[in-house]
Amino acid sequence: MTYAIVMFGEPVLEKQAETVTDFDSPELHRLVDAMFESMYAAKGVGLAAPQIGISKRIAVIDLSVAEDPQQKIILINPEIIGKEEMQTGEEGCLSLPGFREQVTRPRKVTVRAQNIKGETFETSGEELLARAFCHEIDHLNGRLYISHVSALKRDLIRRKVRKLAKAGEWG
Ligand code: NI
Numbered sequence: 001m002t003y004a005i006v007m008f009g010e011p012v013l014e015k016q017a018e019t020v021t022d023f024d025s026p027e028l029h030r031l032v033d034a035m036f037e038s039m040y041a042a043k044g045v046g047l048a049a050p051q052i053g054i055s056k057r058i059a060v061i062d063l064s065v066a067e068d069p070q071q072k073i074i075l076i077n078p079e080i081i082g083k084e085e086m087q088t089g090e091e092g093c094l095s096l097p098g099f100r101e102q103v104t105r106p107r108k109v110t111v112r113a114q115n116i117k118g119e120t121f122e123t124s125g126e127e128l129l130a131r132a133f134c135h136e137i138d139h140l141n142g143r144l145y146i147s148h149v150s151a152l153k154r155d156l157i158r159r160k161v162r163k164l165a166k167a168g169e170w171g
Pocket residue numbers: 092093094095135139
C-alpha cells in the first residue's frame with residue numbers, strides 16, 4: 001500500500017511523534033512495508049512515519065532507492081548517540097518538493113534504535129547516510145530541515161509554499 005506524502009504545513013509534521021511500544025505485530029510490519037513503498041513511489045531515500053500522517057517514531061532509509069535490499073534501514077524509536085565532524089551539503093525533503101537548501105550536519109553519526117522485533121541495535125553512518133539519519137530523526141521530533149537554514153531563507157520558502165497553496169498547487 002502506498003500513502004500520499006504529507007506536505008509541509010500539516011501539523012503532524014511539526015509535532016513530536018509517539019514512541020512505538022508494540023513490536024512484531026502484523027500492523028507494524030504492514031506499516032513499515034507501506035513506508036518503503038510510499039518512499040520508493042516518491043523516489044525518496046528516507047521517510048519518517050509523520051510524512052504519511054502517522055505520528056509514530058519510525059523511519060525508513062534506503063540510499064539505493066530499491067536497487068540494493070542490503071541498504072534498507074528501519075529505525076524504530078531512534079536516537080542519535082554520537083556525532084563527529086561536520087559537513088555542509090544540499091538537502092531536500094519529500095514534504096517540501098521543489099526546494100533544496102544547504103544544511104550543515106554532523107559528518108559521522110551513530111544511532112541507537114530498535115528493529116521491528118523490538119531489539120535494540122546501534123548503527124553508524126557517514127556523509128549522506130549520516131545526513132539521512134539526522135534528517136529522519138528530526139522528523140520524529142517535529143523538525144524539518146528548513147529549521148537549520150537562515151530565518152530569511154525559511155521565510156522565503158514559507159512564502160512560496162503559501163503562494164503555491166493559494167494557487168491550489170501544494171499537496
Ligand atoms: Ni524529510
